[in-house]
Amino acid sequence: MAGVQDSVDPERRGQVRRGLVDSLGVGLGIFPLGMALGVLVVQAGLPWWLAPALSVGIFAGSVELLLVSLLAAATPLFTIAVTVFAVNSRHVFYALSFPLHRVRRGLPRAYSVYALIDEAYATYVLIPAERLTSARIVSGQLAMQAYWVGGGLVGVLIAHTLPEPIQGFEFALVALFIVMTLDAARTRREVPSVLLAGLSVGIAILAAPDQALLAALVLYTALLTVRFFMTRRGHTEEAAAEPSVDPAGDHEGSASD
Amino acid sequence: MTDTAYLLAAVLVAGLITLALRALPFAILKPLRKSRFIQALGRWMPAGILLILAVVVFRGEIVADPGRAWAVVIAAGVTVAVHLLAKRRALLSIAAGTACYILLLAII
Numbered sequence: 001m002a003g004v005q006d007s008v009d010p011e012r013r014g015q016v017r018r019g020l021v022d023s024l025g026v027g028l029g030i031f032p033l034g035m036a037l038g039v040l041v042v043q044a045g046l047p048w049w050l051a052p053a054l055s056v057g058i059f060a061g062s063v064e065l066l067l068v069s070l071l072a073a074a075t076p077l078f079t080i081a082v083t084v085f086a087v088n089s090r091h092v093f094y095a096l097s098f099p100l101h102r103v104r105r106g107l108p109r110a111y112s113v114y115a116l117i118d119e120a121y122a123t124y125v126l127i128p129a130e131r132l133t134s135a136r137i138v139s140g141q142l143a144m145q146a147y148w149v150g151g152g153l154v155g156v157l158i159a160h161t162l163p164e165p166i167q168g169f170e171f172a173l174v175a176l177f178i179v180m181t182l183d184a185a186r187t188r189r190e191v192p193s194v195l196l197a198g199l200s201v202g203i204a205i206l207a208a209p210d211q212a213l214l215a216a217l218v219l220y221t222a223l224l225t226v227r228f229f230m231t232r233r234g235h236t237e238e239a240a241a242e243p244s245v246d247p248a249g250d251h252e253g254s255a256s257d
Numbered sequence: 258m259t260d261t262a263y264l265l266a267a268v269l270v271a272g273l274i275t276l277a278l279r280a281l282p283f284a285i286l287k288p289l290r291k292s293r294f295i296q297a298l299g300r301w302m303p304a305g306i307l308l309i310l311a312v313v314v315f316r317g318e319i320v321a322d323p324g325r326a327w328a329v330v331i332a333a334g335v336t337v338a339v340h341l342l343a344k345r346r347a348l349l350s351i352a353a354g355t356a357c358y359i360l361l362l363a364i365i
Contacts, residue, residue: 025347028355050264057268060275067271074263077270084271088278093306095282097299116279118310125303168359174318174329175336175354177311179347182340184304197305201312212316216309221298224305228297 012135019139022127023147026119029176030061030144031151032169037064038155044072051152059115059145063087090217094121104134115141122180196223325362332358 038051046068054064063084070080098121103112120141124132185194197220204216289295315333319326336354343349 025351028348028351032355046264047261050268053265053268057272058275059272063271063275067267071264071267077263077266080267081270081274084274085278088275091275091278092282093302094279095286096295097302100283113280113283114276122307122310168362169355171318171329171332171358172351172355174311174314174333175351176347177307177314178333178336178354179340179350181304181307181311182337183345183347184307190304193301193305194308197308198312200305201309205312205316213309213313216313217306220302220305220309224298224301225294227301228294232293 015133015135016139019136019141020143022123022136022140023143025179026123026144026176027147029172030119030147031154032172033061033065034148034151035155035158036170037061037068038152038157039159040065040068040155041152042156042159044068046072048156051156052149055145055149055152058084059148060088060091060117061148086211086214090214091116093217093221097125099124099129099132099137102129102132102134103137108134108138112138112141115145117141117144119176120144122177126180126184192227193224196220196227199223328358328361328365331361 034055037054038048041051041054042048050068050071054067058064058067066083066087067080070083094116098116100109100112103109123140124137181194184190197216200220200223201212201216204212204219208215286295315329318329332354335357336350339353340347340350
């Protein structure tokens with residue numbers, strides 16, 4: 001399955017197609033945001049090539065949008081470095097569950113890490129790891145970057161032609177994460193995680209409105225840590241109390257949605 | 258016009274920091290993969306992280322222009338309703354919610 005045969009392998013081509021299909025849902029959110037970036041770059045009086053340069057050099061949506069205003073104000077590099085660090089530190093948490101072990105070592109894996117945007121994380125943690133292949137994940141991520149870069153170029157064009165672009169496309173990002181949350185929280189098993197996350201984000205917004213995302217993730221991780229040690233203690237007690245009796249009914253299965 | 262060298266340096270700095278934040282955690286976690294604690298976190302985190310992202314971008318859209326809060330709430334409701342009633346087709350739900358939002362902003 002190597003060498004010349006690799007490029008015509010129908011199995012591999014099917015996986016690439018799956019990756020492209022995976023990227024469509026998030027693409028609906030990424031492309032308009034890329035357009036917004038292109039429009040902002042031009043409106044801020046910055047050179048048009050900055051839009052693709054940001055999308056290739058950094059490839060992290062929210063930080064790129066933020067950078068446009070920082071660059072237009074000629075912010076010092078050190079301030080930019082600190083801001084990028086603060087906004088992007090959430091990526092630290094993605095390593096805990098992103099299925100990177102399914103991606104082939106070498107260039108594919110390096111690309112997959114470089115292109116680990118929120119949307120790529122959200123797409124591939126929702127699919128069981130055993131159904132994922134390297135070709136599928138990497139082509140999905142390549143497609144996402146193509147939407148982002150392409151959207152940016154279209155945005156640059158729009159800013160040069162239309163006096164007032166249509167508003168509201170950016171809602172696609174909100175809709176995207178709503179839909180993904182609904183899909184991730186389908187089973188009753190996820191209820192504790194969702195409740196703890198809701199609590200975390202609520203507190204974070206009240207206590208640290210400017211750093212709500214990062215604060216919520218730190219708090220959520222802390223709460224999950226507490227949960228781990230509490231359930232582990234519960235499990236050892238349970239195991240001691242009832243040896244190996246299999247329950248007659250499947251509790252979780254009985255409550256279907 | 259802003260200096261080209263400054264813009265390129267900024268992209269480079271921001272790019273390297275972002276890459277380090279994405280790559281280092283994988284390197285650090287590698288020896289811990291077998292840890293039951295790390296495995297539990299990996300299993301529990303996705304649903305909650307997605308909810309947190311959803312709430313933060315939802316709030317961000319309202320904060321950006323509080324006068325549009327009602328449109329954000331209605332469009333989010335439409336997204337949820339379409340997703341649950343129309344067999345969870347992500348593309349359809351996202352398109353419906355976004356189209357609703359664009360229309361609401363256009364008619365006011």
